Amino acid sequence: MTIDELxxxxxNFRKQLEGFSAEIxxxxxxxxxxxxxxxLKELFEKACAARxxxxxxxxxxxxxxxxxxxGPLVRLFPSETLxxxxxxxxxxxxxxxxxxxxxxxTELAYPADAPxxxxxxxxxxxxxxxxxxxxxxxxxxHGGYEALAKAITYYTQDGVILExxxxxxxxxxxxxxxxxxxWSIVRKVKSTQKYVVCNADEGxxxxxxxxxxxxGNPHAILxxxxxxxxxxxxxxxxxxxxxxxxxAIERLKxxxxxxxxxxxxGNRIFDSDFNFRVDLRIGAGAFVCGEETALMASIExxxxxxxxxxxxxxxxxxxxMPTLLNNVETFANIPPIILNGGKWFxxxxxxxxxxxxxxxxxxxxxxxxxxxxxxxMPLREIIFDIGGGIPDGGEFKAAQTGGPxxxxxxxxxxxxxxxxxxxxxxxxxxxxxxxIVVDKTSCMVDLARFFMEFCMDESCGKCIxxxxxxxxxxxxxxxxTTGAATVQDLHTLEELCDMVKDTSLCGLGQTAPNPVVSTLxxxxxxxxxxxxxxxCNAGVCxxxxxDEPAPVAAAVPAVPAVSAxxxxxxxxxxxxxxxxxxxxKST
Amino acid sequence: xxxxxxLTIDGEIVSAPSSATILDAxxxxxxxxxxxxxxxxxxxxxxxxxxxxxxxxxxxxxxACTTRVEENMVVQSKSARLQKxxxxxxxxxxxxxxxxxxxCVANGHCELQNLGYEVGMDSVRFDYVYPTxxxxxxxxxxxxxxxxxxLCTRCVRVCDEIEGAHTWDVAGRGIGTFVVTDLAGDxxxxxxxxxxxxxxxxxxxxxxxxxxxxxGEMSKNSDFLEYxxxxxxxxxxxx
Amino acid sequence: MSNTEIETAKKAEPKAVDNRFKYLDRALxxxxxxxxxxxxxxxxxxxxxxxxxxxxxxxxxxxxxxxPSKVYGVATFYHFFSLKPKGEHxxxxxxxxxxxxxxxxxxxxxxxxxxxxxxxxxxxxxxxxIQSARCVGSCGIAPVVVYDNEVAPVVTPEGITSRLQTxxxxxx
Numbered sequence: 001m002t003i004d005e006l007x008x009x010x011x012n013f014r015k016q017l018e019g020f021s022a023e024i025x026x027x028x029x030x031x032x033x034x035x036x037x038x039x040l041k042e043l044f045e046k047a048c049a050a051r052x053x054x055x056x057x058x059x060x061x062x063x064x065x066x067x068x069x070x071g072p073l074v075r076l077f078p079s080e081t082l083x084x085x086x087x088x089x090x091x092x093x094x095x096x097x098x099x100x101x102x103x104x105x106t107e108l109a110y111p112a113d114a115p116x117x118x119x120x121x122x123x124x125x126x127x128x129x130x131x132x133x134x135x136x137x138x139x140x141x142h143g144g145y146e147a148l149a150k151a152i153t154y155y156t157q158d159g160v161i162l163e164x165x166x167x168x169x170x171x172x173x174x175x176x177x178x179x180x181x182x183w184s185i186v187r188k189v190k191s192t193q194k195y196v197v198c199n200a201d202e203g204x205x206x207x208x209x210x211x212x213x214x215x216g217n218p219h220a221i222l223x224x225x226x227x228x229x230x231x232x233x234x235x236x237x238x239x240x241x242x243x244x245x246x247x248a249i250e251r252l253k254x255x256x257x258x259x260x261x262x263x264x265x266g267n268r269i270f271d272s273d274f275n276f277r278v279d280l281r282i283g284a285g286a287f288v289c290g291e292e293t294a295l296m297a298s299i300e301x302x303x304x305x306x307x308x309x310x311x312x313x314x315x316x317x318x319x320x321m322p323t324l325l326n327n328v329e330t331f332a333n334i335p336p337i338i339l340n341g342g343k344w345f346x347x348x349x350x351x352x353x354x355x356x357x358x359x360x361x362x363x364x365x366x367x368x369x370x371x372x373x374x375x376x377m378p379l380r381e382i383i384f385d386i387g388g389g390i391p392d393g394g395e396f397k398a399a400q401t402g403g404p405x406x407x408x409x410x411x412x413x414x415x416x417x418x419x420x421x422x423x424x425x426x427x428x429x430x431x432x433x434x435x436i437v438v439d440k441t442s443c444m445v446d447l448a449r450f451f452m453e454f455c456m457d458e459s460c461g462k463c464i465x466x467x468x469x470x471x472x473x474x475x476x477x478x479x480x481t482t483g484a485a486t487v488q489d490l491h492t493l494e495e496l497c498d499m500v501k502d503t504s505l506c507g508l509g510q511t512a513p514n515p516v517v518s519t520l521x522x523x524x525x526x527x528x529x530x531x532x533x534x535x536c537n538a539g540v541c542x543x544x545x546x547d548e549p550a551p552v553a554a555a556v557p558a559v560p561a562v563s564a565x566x567x568x569x570x571x572x573x574x575x576x577x578x579x580x581x582x583x584x585k586s587t
Numbered sequence: 588x589x590x591x592x593x594l595t596i597d598g599e600i601v602s603a604p605s606s607a608t609i610l611d612a613x614x615x616x617x618x619x620x621x622x623x624x625x626x627x628x629x630x631x632x633x634x635x636x637x638x639x640x641x642x643x644x645x646x647x648x649x650x651a652c653t654t655r656v657e658e659n660m661v662v663q664s665k666s667a668r669l670q671k672x673x674x675x676x677x678x679x680x681x682x683x684x685x686x687x688x689x690x691c692v693a694n695g696h697c698e699l700q701n702l703g704y705e706v707g708m709d710s711v712r713f714d715y716v717y718p719t720x721x722x723x724x725x726x727x728x729x730x731x732x733x734x735x736x737x738l739c740t741r742c743v744r745v746c747d748e749i750e751g752a753h754t755w756d757v758a759g760r761g762i763g764t765f766v767v768t769d770l771a772g773d774x775x776x777x778x779x780x781x782x783x784x785x786x787x788x789x790x791x792x793x794x795x796x797x798x799x800x801x802x803g804e805m806s807k808n809s810d811f812l813e814y815x816x817x818x819x820x821x822x823x824x825x826x
Numbered sequence: 827m828s829n830t831e832i833e834t835a836k837k838a839e840p841k842a843v844d845n846r847f848k849y850l851d852r853a854l855x856x857x858x859x860x861x862x863x864x865x866x867x868x869x870x871x872x873x874x875x876x877x878x879x880x881x882x883x884x885x886x887x888x889x890x891x892x893x894p895s896k897v898y899g900v901a902t903f904y905h906f907f908s909l910k911p912k913g914e915h916x917x918x919x920x921x922x923x924x925x926x927x928x929x930x931x932x933x934x935x936x937x938x939x940x941x942x943x944x945x946x947x948x949x950x951x952x953x954x955x956i957q958s959a960r961c962v963g964s965c966g967i968a969p970v971v972v973y974d975n976e977v978a979p980v981v982t983p984e985g986i987t988s989r990l991q992t993x994x995x996x997x998x
Contacts, residue, residue, distance in 0.1 A: 030963060030964045030966065030967075031964055031966035031967040031979065033977070034964055034967055034970070034977035034978065034979045035967060035979050068965075068966025068967065069966050069967070071966070071967070202963065203960065203961070204923075204961070205921070205922030205923040205924070205925075205926075205960055205961035206922050206923035206924045206961060206965050207961070207963075207965070208961075208963035208964065208965050208966070211963040242963075243869070243906050244959065244960075244961075244962055244963065245963060281865070281866070282865070282866065282869055283904075283906075284865055284868070284869065284904030284905070284906035284907060285904050285905030285906035285907075285960075286760070286903065286904050286905065287960060298865065299862070300862045301860075301861060301862035301863060301864035301865050301866075301900070302864075302896075302900065303757065303760075303899055303900055303903040304903060304904070305903075307632070307633070308633040308649075308650055308653045308654075360965060360966075362923070362924035362965035362966065362968060363923070363924050363927045363928070363965075363968075364927060364928075368924075368965065368966040368967075368968070369966050370966075400923065403923065434923070434965075436923050436924055436927065436965075438927055441927075442927050447927075450923070450926055451923075454960065456761060456762065457761060457960075458761070458960070459760070459761040459762070460760050460761065460903075461738065461757075461759065461760045461761045461762065461763070461764030462632070462634045463633075463634050463635070463636050464634070464635055464636055464676050464679055464680060464683075464737075465636055465676060465679070467683075467738075467761060467762060467764065468679035468680070468682065468683045468713075468762065469679060470761075471683075471716065471762050472679065472682070472713045472714065475714050492712055492713075495675070496675075499671075499672050499675050502647075502648055502668075502672065503636045503639055503648060503672050503676065504636070505633060505634065505636065747893075753893035753895060753896065754893070754895060755895055756893065756895035756896050756898065756899040757899050758895075758898050758899045758902040758903070759902050759903070760902070760903050767895050767898055767899065768895060769893075769894040769895050769898070770880055770883055770884065770887075770894045770895070770897070770898045771895075771898050771902075772880075779893065779894070779895075
């Protein structure tokens with residue numbers, strides 16, 4: 001395969017597309033798949049066949065278009081009209097009116113200038129939802145694998161790394177370690193064998209960016225990995241995907257086969273000396289495997305238990321060899337950086353956080369879905385402009401980022417710019433991109449309990465602070481939500497948070513207390529009300545009235561019925577503390 | 588040859604080869620750092636977190652058993668914070684299992700008990716979990732009491748690294764973690780166990796003990812490890 | 827054009843009993859009987875047999891030349907693997923954050939109440955297994971329930987109750 005041959009594939013495919021007068025893209029990813037996307041596609045096919053226009057209309061299922069809450073989504077080209085909440089009975093009408101009659105059905109169409117799309121800037125998600133994820137030709141027709149060709153034929157290995165370094169790209173798994181720096185460390189280590197690993201073990205509850213990216217454009221990740229392999233001198237790559245994502249696994253398998261057939265993977269890629277293969281490893285349901293050393297243990301077929309670092313994977317990783325670990329979104333950003341240059345990428349975002357970030361909007365927000373925004377966009381803009389605010393007249397209470405390792409951002413910090421440093425300053429983390437909005441119907445103590453239960457279940461059991469500490473933390477939080485907690489419990493809770501954070505072996509334990517620390521800082525009132533008054537403002541926790549005997553009466557000292565503010569000292573501010581620690585995801 | 592590094596541990600200037608860990612350097616110089624999962628002669632796993640130390644210039648606490656010495660390193664192992672955390676860790680172990688010293692075969696010879704004394708544990712601030720755990724007395728010579736297991740994995744490592752049988756491993760996860768022989772069947776029915784007894788000797792508590800031992804009678808001695816390692820690596824067959 | 831979904835659905839169908847070890851052997855051979863393929867092999871074994879019996883684990887342990895305790899340790903570490911047979915149907919309530927804030931807790935409670943067993947268990951008649959998932963990645967349509975392999979969006983307690991009713995009342 002030469003570059004000219006690559007261009008030819010693209011040209012041929014584009015020529016093929018020109019033969020169609022219209023295209024119907026039916027979103028068949030995650031949300032839309034569950035709301036009947038695939039059935040819609042079949043209906044469109046039938047409707048077109050019935051009108052004898054099948055040869056004129058290209059109907060494909062695409063990856064996530066983004067506006068998941070308004071699914072199933074159908075996008076029509078060339079007008080780029082997006083139809084939302086398309087029902088089976090709408091199909092005939094759309095074909096008749098739009099395809100045949102060339103009239104847009106305004107009542108079904110989503111306004112093109114709506115802030116949900118207008119305010120986004122898509123780099124990692126660029127081709128997602130616009131191409132057929134199961135066709136390598138479609139990807140190539142959209143500029144796919146050009147970056148790999150450019151990297152191999154135009155750049156030296158160091159040249160690629162220099163470009164990535166100058167882009168300022170930081171790991172999108174959460175901790176934000178500079179990607180270029182990581183690459184240059186792996187490049188410098190001398191070894192007969194090196195590995196490139198893509199961390200697609202997206203375990204944060206409430207996050208679905210990686211899933212959507214793999215399902216929607218798997219080749220972009222393979223291309224990013226191949227470029228990384230070339231840069232650091234690796235010949236073997238692994239993608240570690242969650243077992244919970246069967247479609248993502250199937251799509252990746254297919255993409256790897258296609259890439260091998262087209263010689264984008266394999267031996268002598270673009271007639272160079274560079275050989276690179278990618279294999280899949282499928283997770284089996286363990287959140288801790290998002291931690292890099294646990295992930296590598298799992299790839300080696302062992303229990304996914306982390307080990308102390310150093311040595312870091314870049315020195316001694318898979319089977320003791322230097323290993324480059326990056327997250328899905330990080331790899332997806334690589335091809336555009338190589339094509340457009342590091343400088344271009346560095347021109348987007350803030351001083352310390354370059355480029356864009358993909359977020360999965362979920363929870364009490366009108367436009368649930370997948371978005372990509374430039375770094376530094378104020379949180380308010382993301383939630384209220386792009387996200388459309390809180391549905392059903394609800395009132396914003398907090399935004400959660402970073403999943404079980406992250407924290408809450410309350411009303412008073414709504415205007416912070418979303419970048420690594422600003423989020424850390426308010427006690428949260430960027431995380432891998434889950435952004436969950438909660439309103440007044442959610443109780444913060446209950447949510448802290450929820451995340452602690454998660455960490456407790458997902459603790460691998462190797463180190464004592466995490467194995468036992470998360471259980472003890474959970475027990476206290478559980479008491480608080482059932483009206484059995486004491487003021488002493490609050491003290492022990494804080495002691496435990498510090499201890500588990502400082503002494504746990506890996507990122508899971510080190511960050512497990514974050515949701516508690518964060519809610520204690522911003523919503524301490526709620527804790528006080530639960531303990532002292534047995535009151536839950538959100539109406540979530542059921543607690544016996546105070547004059548009733550408490551469930552474990554002996555453990556509860558008589559509490560005078562005074563206001564929370566008088567009995568408990570004002571919240572100590574942990575805001576300055578770095579809650580980030582070493583975030584568990586590889587970057 | 589290893590380079591020699593000079594460092595400070597708890598105010599004492601010590602030197603150690605660059606391959607040594609902080610714990611090696613401390614032990615060589617009779618400086619005590621509490622440990623539980625560590626046992627010289629077995630691979631270090633850094634799991635119990637009792638040997639965590641503060642290293643000047645680093646935010647994070649590091650386990651002495653897996654962290655290599657570096658030139659001019661300044662190590663503090665006895666700060667108030669560390670002592671507080673150590674006590675909490677020991678309390679957590681007592682809360683996690685069913686550790687009742689007065690009826691334990693290892694009473695008086697137990698590393699967990701000694702740690703309790705060392706960290707000054709006079710009460711446990713956490714909720715006792717009071718788990719229901721099994722006792723496996725099917726082996727001809729030994730007994731396994733899961734109630735007293737602290738999951739240090741010394742038995743797993745000695746069986747794999749020294750004996751080579753790999754009868755033991757760890758199963759489950761989180762608070763539900765437990766040690767198993769073979770496919771978690773009875774120890775007595777294990778096809779791989781050689782009944783060598785090394786696991787019993789390295790067990791820090793009364794979780795593994797000789798059959799027939801009564802309260803306080805089970806004392807252990809892991810000196811054999813040093814002998815085997817020396818014999819293997821240095822061909823020193825006579826002590 | 828996409829046939830992936832159909833292929834995925836096909837795989838979920840139970841295979842003929844006699845051929846299962848042949849399929850397993852094929853998977854073992856594909857991985858060249860390498861010990862580091864243990865998790866991949868366990869995936870295949872569970873797909874074929876539904877759960878990992880003692881005999882199956884022994885067979886895998888022998889084939890991959892791994893100590894049985896190690897195989898058992900790995901099989902019990904990952905939540906995907908089940909060492910006990912599952913019910914005829916499985917209902918999985920997603921307890922991810924997005925689903926949780928939209929009331930997944932009530933859905934799970936409704937299912938547990940109706941089946942008279944807890945998450946992770948199977949009804950006494952072996953008809954329905956209840957599971958809770960950590961996040962199925964369909965947060966846009968929360969709360970989500972997975973009925974066998976079908977992902978159902980925006981589920982209500984009434985919805986889960988009526989679906990379970992049909993399963994429980996069906997003759998086996």
